[in-house]
Structure formats: C-alpha cells, structure tokens
Amino acid sequence: MAAAKEVGMLEDRRLAVLRAIVEDYVATHEPVGSKALVERHHLGVSPATIRNDMAALEDEGYIAQPHTSAGRVPTDLGYRLFVDRLSGVKPLSSPERRAISEFLDSSVDLDDVMVRTVRLLAQITRQVALVQYPSLSRSSVRHIELIALSTTRLIMVLITDSGRVEQRNIECTSPVNEVALGDIRARLLVAVSGKPFSSIPEILGAFSGQFPEEMQQLVTIIQTTLLDVVAERIDDRVVLGGTAHLARYGEAFPLSIQPVLEALEEQVVLLRLLGESSTNAAVTVRIGHENPVEGMEATSVVTARYGIAQSATASLGVVGPTRMDYAGNIAAVQAVAQYVGRILDDQ
Amino acid sequence: MAAAKEVGMLEDRRLAVLRAIVEDYVATHEPVGSKALVERHHLGVSPATIRNDMAALEDEGYIAQPHTSAGRVPTDLGYRLFVDRLSGVKPLSSPERRAISEFLDSSVDLDDVMVRTVRLLAQITRQVALVQYPSLSRSSVRHIELIALSTTRLIMVLITDSGRVEQRNIECTSPVNEVALGDIRARLLVAVSGKPFSSIPEILGAFSGQFPEEMQQLVTIIQTTLLDVVAERIDDRVVLGGTAHLARYGEAFPLSIQPVLEALEEQVVLLRLLGESSTNAAVTVRIGHENPVEGMEATSVVTARYGIAQSATASLGVVGPTRMDYAGNIAAVQAVAQYVGRILDDQ
DNA sequence: TGTTAGCACTCACAAGTCCGGAGTGCCAGT
DNA sequence: ACTGGCACTCCGGACTTGTGAGTGCTAACA
Numbered sequence: 001m002a003a004a005k006e007v008g009m010l011e012d013r014r015l016a017v018l019r020a021i022v023e024d025y026v027a028t029h030e031p032v033g034s035k036a037l038v039e040r041h042h043l044g045v046s047p048a049t050i051r052n053d054m055a056a057l058e059d060e061g062y063i064a065q066p067h068t069s070a071g072r073v074p075t076d077l078g079y080r081l082f083v084d085r086l087s088g089v090k091p092l093s094s095p096e097r098r099a100i101s102e103f104l105d106s107s108v109d110l111d112d113v114m115v116r117t118v119r120l121l122a123q124i125t126r127q128v129a130l131v132q133y134p135s136l137s138r139s140s141v142r143h144i145e146l147i148a149l150s151t152t153r154l155i156m157v158l159i160t161d162s163g164r165v166e167q168r169n170i171e172c173t174s175p176v177n178e179v180a181l182g183d184i185r186a187r188l189l190v191a192v193s194g195k196p197f198s199s200i201p202e203i204l205g206a207f208s209g210q211f212p213e214e215m216q217q218l219v220t221i222i223q224t225t226l227l228d229v230v231a232e233r234i235d236d237r238v239v240l241g242g243t244a245h246l247a248r249y250g251e252a253f254p255l256s257i258q259p260v261l262e263a264l265e266e267q268v269v270l271l272r273l274l275g276e277s278s279t280n281a282a283v284t285v286r287i288g289h290e291n292p293v294e295g296m297e298a299t300s301v302v303t304a305r306y307g308i309a310q311s312a313t314a315s316l317g318v319v320g321p322t323r324m325d326y327a328g329n330i331a332a333v334q335a336v337a338q339y340v341g342r343i344l345d346d347q
Numbered sequence: 348m349a350a351a352k353e354v355g356m357l358e359d360r361r362l363a364v365l366r367a368i369v370e371d372y373v374a375t376h377e378p379v380g381s382k383a384l385v386e387r388h389h390l391g392v393s394p395a396t397i398r399n400d401m402a403a404l405e406d407e408g409y410i411a412q413p414h415t416s417a418g419r420v421p422t423d424l425g426y427r428l429f430v431d432r433l434s435g436v437k438p439l440s441s442p443e444r445r446a447i448s449e450f451l452d453s454s455v456d457l458d459d460v461m462v463r464t465v466r467l468l469a470q471i472t473r474q475v476a477l478v479q480y481p482s483l484s485r486s487s488v489r490h491i492e493l494i495a496l497s498t499t500r501l502i503m504v505l506i507t508d509s510g511r512v513e514q515r516n517i518e519c520t521s522p523v524n525e526v527a528l529g530d531i532r533a534r535l536l537v538a539v540s541g542k543p544f545s546s547i548p549e550i551l552g553a554f555s556g557q558f559p560e561e562m563q564q565l566v567t568i569i570q571t572t573l574l575d576v577v578a579e580r581i582d583d584r585v586v587l588g589g590t591a592h593l594a595r596y597g598e599a600f601p602l603s604i605q606p607v608l609e610a611l612e613e614q615v616v617l618l619r620l621l622g623e624s625s626t627n628a629a630v631t632v633r634i635g636h637e638n639p640v641e642g643m644e645a646t647s648v649v650t651a652r653y654g655i656a657q658s659a660t661a662s663l664g665v666v667g668p669t670r671m672d673y674a675g676n677i678a679a680v681q682a683v684a685q686y687v688g689r690i691l692d693d694q
Numbered sequence: 695t696g697t698t699a700g701c702a703c704t705c706a707c708a709a710g711t712c713c714g715g716a717g718t719g720c721c722a723g724t
Numbered sequence: 725a726c727t728g729g730c731a732c733t734c735c736g737g738a739c740t741t742g743t744g745a746g747t748g749c750t751a752a753c754a
Binding site for chain 1: 745746747748
C-alpha cells in the first residue's frame with residue numbers, strides 16, 4: 001500500500017517535471033535544465049532529484065537533449081503525453097469571447113464568414129489558421145437555376161442549404177430552345193430541391209426518361225454537370241491565413257519555413273491536414289511526425305470539426321511549430337469552432 | 348563634334364557598367380567589385396577605369412557600397428535606370444509559351460482561370476504572384492436572378508459578362524409574395540441586363556416608381572442590395588500564390604520576411620500594389636521605396652493589366668526582392684497577361 | 695528506497711585575436 | 725582619357741580560449 005502510493009507519488013512528480021519542461025520550453029524556446037526548473041516551478045526537491053527524473057523521462061522517450069551537456073527538450077512523444085494528460089484547456093477570457101462573437105456576427109455571407117473566421121483564428125492564436133468550407137457532400141440542394149447566356153451557353157447556379165453557391169458554365173453544341181430549357185429547369189427544381197447531395201445520383205438516374213428524344217442531348221449535359229458538382233469533393237476549399245506568423249518562428253524550423261509554406265499552398269495538403277481529424281473528439285491534435293505531410297515534421301496541427309446542424313460539416317484549425325501553446329490553441333480552436341457552427345446555423 | 352562623341356562613349360560605358368553591376372549582383376547576390384567586373388564582362392578597359400566610372404555612378408546615386416572597401420550594390424535608382432533603359436525584355440522560350448497556353452486553356456471557369464494563372468506565374472518567375480479578378484466596375488450585367496429561399500429570405504445572384512458570379516443574401520422584415528417577386532425579377536432583368544455597371548445607379552433611380560405602394564419595401568431592399576454589389580469595388584479580389592518563394596530570399600530582406608508576409612495578407616495592400624499601375628504602358632515596374640506599402644521597401648513589383656475586350660480589366664503581377672531578374676519577370680508577366688486576356692475573351 | 699550534496703567532466707557559445715583577400719582611392723605616367 | 729602601382733581599409737573566416745550551464749555518478753543521508 002505504502003509502496004504503491006510512493007510509486008504513485010513518484011510518477012506524479014515525473015509528470016510534473018515533464019509538464020514543467022514543456023511549459024518552460026514553450027515559453028523560452030531554450031533547452032531547459034534541472035536547476036532552472038526547480039527555480040521557476042516550486043517542486044519541493046533538489047536539482048539532483050530532478051536530474052534523476054529527467055534521466056528516466058529521457059529513457060522513456062519523452063524528452064531529449066540536443067547535445068550532451070545541454071538542457072532537455074520535449075520530444076513529439078513528450079508533447080503528446082502533455083496534451084493527453086497534463087494540459088488543461090485554458091478557457092478564453094471573456095473579452096476574447098465577446099470579440100469572437102462580435103466579429104463573426106457582423107458577417108454577411110458564407111465567404112465572409114470563412115474569411116473572418118480564418119483571420120480571427122490566426123489573430124488570437126498567433127498561428128497559421130485553416131478553415132474549410134462546409135463540405136458539399138453532406139449538404140442538400142436549396143435551389144437550382146439554369147440561365148441561358150447565349151444560344152449555346154448556359155450557366156448553372158446551385159445553392160446549398162449551407163449557403164454556398166456553386167456555378168458551372170455549360171457549353172452546348174447545338175442551339176438551346178428557351179422553352180425546353182425552362183421546362184427542364186422546372187422539373188429539375190422539383191426533382192432535386194431539398195434533397196441531400198448523396199441522393200442526387202440516384203434521382204438523376206431516372207430523370208432524363210421524362211423528356212422527348214430531341215431534348216435528350218441538352219438534358220444529358222445538364223445532368224452530367226450537376227453530377228459533377230455533387231461528386232466534386234475536391235472542391236472543398238480551404239482558406240488560409242496568418243502565414244506571417246510562421247516567420248516569427250524562423251529558427252523553430254530546422255531548415256527554413258520554405259517547405260512549410262510550400263505545403264500550405266497545396267489545397268490537397270490543407271485538406272489532408274484538416275480532413276483526417278477524428279470524428280467524435282472535440283479537438284484533434286496532431287504532433288510533429290504524427291501528421292501525414294512531408295516537410296511538416298516540425299509542426300503540430302490543432303483541429304476541430306464545426307457542425308452546421310446535420311446538413312454540413314467541416315474542419316478548422318491552426319498550424320504551428322511543435323513547441324506551441326497547446327492549451328491556448330486548443331481552447332481557441334474549440335471556441336471558434338463552436339461560434340462558427342452557431343453563426344452558420346443562424347443564417 | 349569629337350568631344351560630343353567622346354562624352355557619348357563615356358556615358359555609354361558608364362551605363363554598360365551599371366548594367367553589368369545589376370546583372371552580376373542579381374546573379375550572385377554579392378556586392379560586385381571592379382576586378383570581377385572586367386573579368387566577367389569583356390569591357391575593354393582596366394579595373395582602374397571602371398573604378399572611376401563606379402565613383403561617378405555612386406555620386407549620381409545609382410550604386411552604393413554597403414561599407415567601405417566592399418563592392419558596389421545597385422540602389423533603387425540604379426535598378427530604375429536599368430529597367431528603363433538597359434534591360435531588354437528577354438522573350439520566353441517556346442516551351443514556356445506552350446506550357447502557358449496549355450495550362451490556361453484547360454481551365455473551366457473564372458475561379459479556375461485565376462487560380463491557374465497565379466500558380467503559373469509564380470512557377471515561371473519563381474516569385475510571389477498576384478492576380479486580380481476582373482473588376483466589376485467596368486463590366487456589365489449579363490443576368491440577374493432573385494430566388495426565394497424562405498418566406499423572408501432571398502438570394503440575389505448576379506452574373507457579369509466577365510463570367511463572374513456575385514451572390515447576396517437578402518433578409519426581409521415581412522413575408523415576400525412570390526408573384527410580386529417574380530414581377531420584380533422580370534422587370535429588373537429587362538431594366539439592367541446588358542447594361543454596364545456604371546449605368547446601374549442611374550437606371551435604378553426611376554425603377555421603383557413603376558411598382559405599387561405595397562411592394563415598395565421589397566423593391567427598395569433589392570435595389571439597395573444591387574447598388575451595393577455594383578458599388579463594391581472593394582470586393583475586387585486578388586489571389587495570391589507562391590509565397591514559399593519568399594523564404595528563399597530569407598537574407599534578402601533586412602529584418603525578416605514577416606512584414607512582407609503580413610502585407611501580402613491584406614487584400615487592400617494587394618490592391619494597392621496592383622491597382623495603381625499606369626494605364627497605358629504594357630508593364631509597370633515599381634522598385635523598392637517607389638511602392639506605396641509600408642514594410643515593402645526591399646521589394647519590387649512588376650505588374651501588367653490584362654484586358655477582357657472592353658468589358659473588364661484588371662491587373663496581375665509578381666512581387667519579389669528588388670534584386671530580381673527584371674528582364675525575365677517583365678517578360679513573364681507580359682506574356683501571362685496576354686494569354687489570360689485571350690482566354691477570358693474566348694470564354 | 696528515494697533524496698541530496700558534491701565533484702569531475704563535457705561541450706556549446708561568446709569573445710578575442712589574427713590574417714588574407716578583395717576592394718577602394720589616389721597619383722603619376724603614358 | 726586611360727592604366728599601373730601603391731597604400732589603406734575592413735569584412736569574414738579560422739582559430740583559440742574561457743566560461744558557464746548542464747550532466748552523470750557516487751557516496752552519504754533520512
């Protein structure tokens with residue numbers, strides 16, 4: 001009993017040491033040594049004891065030293081443990097919360113919400129921020145419009161219930177009959193409006209049957225275009241902001257920030273950073289090598305999903321050096337995700 | 348006569364020296380000295396002579412030395428002279444031209460053209476690229492659509508002849524009558540379609556008169572929204588790409604690339620960088636302090652306007668350190684502007 | 695058994711020193 | 725007007741040295 005308790009105590013202190021190391025390192029950006037540690041955190045023991053604990057932590061892979069006779073630095077594994085067990089989420093201050101809601105409330109359309117959100121997130125975390133547009137694949141059709149621009153050119157405008165507007169140009173080989181187009185438009189509207197994207201392919205399966213032979217060509221091309229839009233997950237755009245914050249961390253990245261900047265220019269990469277976040281947890285943190293992108297081994301990603309009641313869902317988050325303020329960033333990402341979800345529901 | 352000619356020769360050589368300095372400095376990124384100069388460029392004179400010329404150039408403010416007993420570096424003024432009088436535009440290689448046209452030809456809508464263009468420009472110049480969306484203010488209305496989403500919410504979709512689609516949500520205080528809305532839509536369409544944006548305010552002046560009292564409220568809000576869209580020059584979006592190239596120039600910027608990255612995040616700044624380019628000249632170059640943005644004293648901007656036959660016009664360009672390859676960048680910007688103009692006309 | 699104090703050792707980093715070389719300006723000679 | 729020569733400047737890299745923070749280990753202590 002006593003032994004077990006003592007082991008528990010010991011474990012506790014080791015974790016406290018790890019926490020202290022992470023906190024100090026995040027604050028100072030310098031390897032932290034045993035002496036400095038006991039000075040700044042009132043652990044009631046001597047440096048020598050801390051050294052033992054540090055040696056143990058190093059054996060277990062939670063910390064490492066850049067070179068012999070230097071202080072210790074947390075490893076990815078160390079950060080992981082810190083995030084999972086040690087870091088409390090520090091709630092935002094009430095002025096911060098107020099700022100968030102005021103800032104987002106005054107936005108007018110979806111684009112605006114996205115832009116504002118990314119700015120906001122970048123500003124409060126002082127990191128690079130990512131916000132994904134609400135995914136089309138889980139939303140449904142609110143309205144569809146076909147407009148003739150000339151005799152051979154149409155434009156299709158699709159409005160989703162998440163407030164997103166998609167447009168497609170359609171080029172026809174033969175002149176379009178206005179009346180026929182109106183007819184198609186009306187029936188299409190009836191057929192798909194209110195329907196979720198996932199059901200569109202099925203609905204369109206039988207759609208062209210109701211039209212006479214001579215309209216088939218036109219119907220087909222419209223149908224194809226619509227299917228295109230619905231299928232196009234790729235189009236899930238991600239907006240990016242706060243890249244300037246990367247420059248502050250010049251030294252944080254082994255080589256330079258170039259590979260990171262390059263990675264951030266690829267929509268596909270951004271989607272991968274955001275996309276694979278776990279489905280249920282409120283906030284996902286991916287640390288250093290855990291994240292699947294080449295050239296971003298020294299960065300961590302904090303993401304959360306934001307839901308628009310049932311209809312659509314997407315992610316947002318921040319990207320920064322592994323030595324980031326996890327507690328603060330997690331709180332910020334979580335809070336912003338909540339607010340954005342709410343705003344989009346209201347609209 | 349003989350004297351005049353000799354003065355001319357002298358001037359010529361000085362200019363040649365300046366050109367050589369600029370070229371060498373751009374290539375090596377190191378201050379260039381008299382000896383290196385005569386070795387690499389076969390000017391038929393001795394280093395000492397060159398030194399005299401350099402002293403003169405320095406007096407006139409075209410070059411400077413970072414410290415005593417170092418080589419010379421071009422000043423902003425030096426680059427200016429170089430660009431104005433010395434730098435030939437070096438034409439793109441034919442594979443490059445082919446790549447441009449292939450790359451842009453396969454784009455499907457306006458957004459796509461913009462994104463592809465910015466990527467392309469960033470890639471061939473290896474600089475940060477900017478592309479402005481075709482300005483609304485010089486385009487005209489191709490179609491306008493009003494769609495009821497619910498009894499109190501409308502969406503207005505406006506399509507311009509430059510292929511751009513603008514949307515606005517409209518929130519009504521009282522329920523909307525479907526028939527009334529259809530009526531407004533029809534008349535509005537007749538009134539404004541084909542009209543240039545600049546004439547819209549005038550047209551709308553008399554518009555609401557034709558409707559009965561009970562519809563005024565609805566008409567007014569629609570009118571206001573439309574005027575909003577038309578007036579909103581601010582909305583002139585600029586897409587940005589190739590920021591990773593900035594990192595390559597780490598040392599080029601006195602402090603860090605942070606202020607530059609920050610500036611590039613502001614749409615307003617981007618517009619200023621692009622917007623004030625001269626109207627007639629093919630390509631505008633703004634060097635260092637010449638450009639109006641705080642924190643970008645060490646960067647140059649090369650821009651060109653690209654026209655969509657009469658209807659709309661906008662700018663594109665690249666941003667890089669003052670010590671950039673002006674000849675190459677000017678050529679690239681010019682070529683891309685031409686192609687983009689052509690593509691957008693076709694569409 | 696866990697904690698502490700002391701000690702010898704390591705090693706990055708800053709400061710100091712030195713030296714070569716590239717570059718300059720000036721002057722006298724052609 | 726151009727050139728060769730010369731004295732001078734001064735940056736930058738290489739090398740050296742000293743210091744201090746940090747470590748691991750061992751022996752003593754509760």
